[in-house]
Amino acid sequence: MKVIYFILIVSLSFLMPQAYALDLGDTLKDVIKSNVSGKTGNDSKEVSSPDAAKNEKRINFRNPSMDEEIQIGREITGNLLGAAPLVNDAALQKYVNQVGRWVANQSERGNLPWHFGVIESEDINAFAAPGGYVVITKGLYRKLENEAQLAGVLAHEIAHVTKSHHLKILQKSQLLDLGADLLGKQLGKNNQIIQKVIGSGAEICARSLDKNAEFEADRMGVTLTARAGYEPYGLPEVLQTIGQTNKNDNSVALLFKTHPHPDDRLLKLDEAIGNRLDAIKDGKTLSNRFYKLKN
Amino acid sequence: MKMHKFLLMALIVLFLPLMSLAAETGSAIKADVIRAEPYADAKKTGDFKRGEKLQILDKKGAWLKVKTAKTGGWVRLLSVKRGAGGSGNQLAGVLDVASGRAGTGKVVATTGIRGLNEEELKNAKYNEAEVKKLESYTQTSQQGNQFAKSGGLKAVKFNYLPESQQGGEK
Ligand SMILES: [Zn+2]
Numbered sequence: 001m002k003v004i005y006f007i008l009i010v011s012l013s014f015l016m017p018q019a020y021a022l023d024l025g026d027t028l029k030d031v032i033k034s035n036v037s038g039k040t041g042n043d044s045k046e047v048s049s050p051d052a053a054k055n056e057k058r059i060n061f062r063n064p065s066m067d068e069e070i071q072i073g074r075e076i077t078g079n080l081l082g083a084a085p086l087v088n089d090a091a092l093q094k095y096v097n098q099v100g101r102w103v104a105n106q107s108e109r110g111n112l113p114w115h116f117g118v119i120e121s122e123d124i125n126a127f128a129a130p131g132g133y134v135v136i137t138k139g140l141y142r143k144l145e146n147e148a149q150l151a152g153v154l155a156h157e158i159a160h161v162t163k164s165h166h167l168k169i170l171q172k173s174q175l176l177d178l179g180a181d182l183l184g185k186q187l188g189k190n191n192q193i194i195q196k197v198i199g200s201g202a203e204i205c206a207r208s209l210d211k212n213a214e215f216e217a218d219r220m221g222v223t224l225t226a227r228a229g230y231e232p233y234g235l236p237e238v239l240q241t242i243g244q245t246n247k248n249d250n251s252v253a254l255l256f257k258t259h260p261h262p263d264d265r266l267l268k269l270d271e272a273i274g275n276r277l278d279a280i281k282d283g284k285t286l287s288n289r290f291y292k293l294k295n
Numbered sequence: 296m297k298m299h300k301f302l303l304m305a306l307i308v309l310f311l312p313l314m315s316l317a318a319e320t321g322s323a324i325k326a327d328v329i330r331a332e333p334y335a336d337a338k339k340t341g342d343f344k345r346g347e348k349l350q351i352l353d354k355k356g357a358w359l360k361v362k363t364a365k366t367g368g369w370v371r372l373l374s375v376k377r378g379a380g381g382s383g384n385q386l387a388g389v390l391d392v393a394s395g396r397a398g399t400g401k402v403v404a405t406t407g408i409r410g411l412n413e414e415e416l417k418n419a420k421y422n423e424a425e426v427k428k429l430e431s432y433t434q435t436s437q438q439g440n441q442f443a444k445s446g447g448l449k450a451v452k453f454n455y456l457p458e459s460q461q462g463g464e465k
Contacts, residue, residue: 078426083419084411086428093432101439106450110436117429123411133429137411147446201419206412219456229448233357233372244378254412263324263376270325270373271459275335277357280453286446 066112066131069167072198073131076166077115079202080127080135084119087138087293092118095291099147100134100154106227109162116154124242125255127205128157130167138293139251143241146287152225152235159220165213166204208258215260215268222269222277231283239266319351320378321361327374329366333358341366351377 064072086093093116100116112132118141126136134157144150160166198204218235226232243262245252259265323343330337333355343349343363353360358369434442443450 078421079419081425082422083415085425097432097434098442101434102443105439115429115433121411200417202416206416223455226453240377272456
């Protein structure tokens with residue numbers, strides 16, 4: 001119930017002038033009320049209702065609680081899995097969760113219930129959604145040679161989550177377009193409304209982040225890999241491998257569209273790393289424990 | 296006669312990795328120094344310019360052993376880009392050999408390839424069963440630690456890398 005209410009508030013907050021969107025108090029409840037009861041509601045100054053006051057909760061999408069963040073990420077991930085399901089290999093899925101969980105433990109958000117998965121797609125790509133959902137394609141997994149490289153790839157995605165990169169995108173653009181569409185419509189179930197917030201299907205996964213957010217995720221990815229005791233060059237090695245793929249190859253089309261070219265990412269990493277990793281001598285690759293795909 | 300054939304086969308199998316090993320090419324993504332050993336303070340044996348072609352012979356941690364037209368030695372991994380450049384080099388390289396991966400796993404089924412383009416993402420329909428399945432594999436923080444321990448991994452204290460040592464970027 002709390003969640004439903006939150007989503008209502010989140011969705012409707014963007015019907016309002018921006019000045020109001022930052023503070024979702026009584027004003028917002030009034031908007032909800034007027035909207036649900038069928039009145040047209042661009043005006044936020046409606047009469048308050050005692051019923052609405054019972055469920056009072058001041059939530060702001062700009063600073064969602066952990067549960068709310070997870071709810072949003074879960075919806076996005078559900079859509080992504082609708083496009084490509086999990087690889088039907090429980091041992092593989094468990095393995096990536098073990099590696100991912102250990103790496104995520106090195107981040108500031110070890111308290112999230114992190115979920116990792118390999119999906120049935122020959123594309124080379126990986127995705128992160130708010131709340132700790134991380135998915136990599138079988139095509140990318142195929143390119144990996146050891147556990148340190150897997151850790152590096154997952155660490156880049158973990159960094160996107162800990163830095164709320166995708167959440168920020170939702171906050172910046174998508175949500176603000178919601179308004180007109182929701183007005184005059186019967187409000188549906190909570191996940192239908194989240195759907196509205198995240199856009200069509202899993203299109204948020206095809207959005208490009210700011211270039212600097214990607215470079216940041218690379219730097220953090222290398223850091224988390226090193227912290228986890230792995231050979232820290234796992235991620236750069238994968239970037240070198242992916243960089244060999246022909247730009248016109250369909251399998252990297254989306255990755256190359258949403259991320260800077262691997263060569264640029266490597267150059268930026270090189271600038272940031274310099275000799276800082278020289279002290280790390282006994283990082284492990286664990287190639288003998290690396291899970292081999294069945295097909 | 297049979298023995299002879301067997302030996303020949305054995306020789307081929309033995310030398311196959313070496314052949315692909317020799318075939319790994321790369322190019323310099325920036326100018327850098329070549330050193331005698333894989334250490335920052337090792338003796339300089341030469342250098343190369345950006346874009347210079349080189350051969351990759353071996354890998355050790357953050358270092359690659361390379362050979363240029365003039366000289367050879369160890370360079371930082373991040374100064375070199377693998378592959379001939381742009382053409383999508385499909386050869387199993389020295390890095391694959393080093394990790395025991397050569398000759399395996401490169402076979403990609405050509406039927407039933409599922410892409411994941413923008414259109415498919417946009418039209419994707421929510422699948423609750425798959426999310427539940429994904430969540431069923433979730434590991435706790437403690438399980439993660441246990442897994443690390445079983446592989447001999449130890450957490451290392453290490454600060455986040457700063458944006459860039461050279462500046463120039465906002
Ligand atoms: Zn990224």
